[in-house]
Amino acid sequence: MKRFVSMLTVLALAMCATIAVAEEAPKKEKPAKPATPMIKGEVTKVDAASITVKNKDAEKTFTIDANTKIKAGNEDKTAADIKVGDKVTVKYDGDKATGIMIAVPKPAGEKKEGGAKKDPAAKTH
Secondary structure (H helix, E strand, O other), rough: OHHHHHHHHHHHHHHHHHHHHHHOOOOOOOOOOOOOOOEEEEEEEEEEEEEEEEEOOOOOEOOOOOOOEEEOOOOOHHHHHHHOOOOOEEEEEEEEEEEEEEOOOOOOOOOOOOOOOOOOOOOOO
């Protein structure tokens, strides 16, 4: 009887050890998505089928097609809205532009965050 209880105890411990090892099995992690390549710069040439952007490091030309998303702020735009001299950020895949964000300049006279300047002539008592 003692032998039977000993064998049962060993069997129970073996089962617990197997379960513990199975629970600690490494989980498969999803591979990280590669970052979308992009370039920021100034437009040096643009037409309905391509855009050329120059920054301090390089000048690159990308194709534009109907699937290229073009925006200025929150507004959808087309290639016809892009002008030479515009500041843009181009997301690309190979030589194809997948997205173009046209920088929207702030209107002249618009003040930065932080409130209006105080009038030095105005006195408060």
